[in-house]
Amino acid sequence: NPETRGLCPSREIGEIWVSSEANVQAHTPSISPLVVEADPAPANSIRDINASRFNATTVVTGDRTNNSSSNSNVASTSITGASNISHGDIKSSEITYVRTGEIGFLWSYANENFNGGRAMSLLFVLGSIGETFEVNGLIHFPMDVEATIEKAHPNIAPSGSIVFQIDQVVVCVIQVRQPDSTIVNLTLSVMHQVLDKHQFMPDVIAIVGEDVLAKNRYGEKQRGKMLSLFMSAKM
Numbered sequence: 001n002p003e004t005r006g007l008c009p010s011r012e013i014g015e016i017w018v019s020s021e022a023n024v025q026a027h028t029p030s031i032s033p034l035v036v037e038a039d040p041a042p043a044n045s046i047r048d049i050n051a052s053r054f055n056a057t058t059v060v061t062g063d064r065t066n067n068s069s070s071n072s073n074v075a076s077t078s079i080t081g082a083s084n085i086s087h088g089d090i091k092s093s094e095i096t097y098v099r100t101g102e103i104g105f106l107w108s109y110a111n112e113n114f115n116g117g118r119a120m121s122l123l124f125v126l127g128s129i130g131e132t133f134e135v136n137g138l139i140h141f142p143m144d145v146e147a148t149i150e151k152a153h154p155n156i157a158p159s160g161s162i163v164f165q166i167d168q169v170v171v172c173v174i175q176v177r178q179p180d181s182t183i184v185n186l187t188l189s190v191m192h193q194v195l196d197k198h199q200f201m202p203d204v205i206a207i208v209g210e211d212v213l214a215k216n217r218y219g220e221k222q223r224g225k226m227l228s229l230f231m232s233a234k235m
Helices: 043-054 142-150 183-198 223-231
Strands: 014-018 098-109 120-128 133-135 138-140 156-166 169-176 204-208
Touching: 043 098, 133 156, 138 142, 142 156, 142 169, 142 183, 156 223, 169 183, 169 223, 183 204
Parallel strands: 169 204
Antiparallel strands: 014 098, 098 120, 133 138, 156 169
């Protein structure tokens, strides 16, 4: 759990932590004269980042049996009390992890034709925590909502939507092929499809023409830039 730092049981979504000899130990600002950091962080901030991200430890909150998504191994690990997790003779409270910033979950799986029939835990990686937003207690990925929107009406351009959240307000920016009388039907269709598949209603739907959606030279959506344009009323 990224907030409590407690272990997640199997099938519960949490942040993926990795403990490995290959882990980096710290983040160091560039000292190369060829690389200039726009706003270098102060030393205290760097130490805080290193402690929280690169040397994270789990918090034990009592005994329970589960599979930990903080465990470095994908193979199933039976835990009787989180304090019993060990790397050799090292207890869990002494194990440090790198917080990947990715969310996922473990799924216990057993197949008689695989791994000798022994149960194992498969790790499913869902995506970056930084790309998610929360509505009514449910976590959503913008790309999932965008995929739903882009299939909602034929007048929506391919890859023609960007979704982001500002202060609990969900904004959907939609590029249309041609601005005509279908806009009302398009908006209603989008609202219906998003509600049906994602269980929430967009707060703002902005209809735009060509060359308005922020994308880089590779055609990848730039949600942060779109958010800034929206906030500054320059969209």
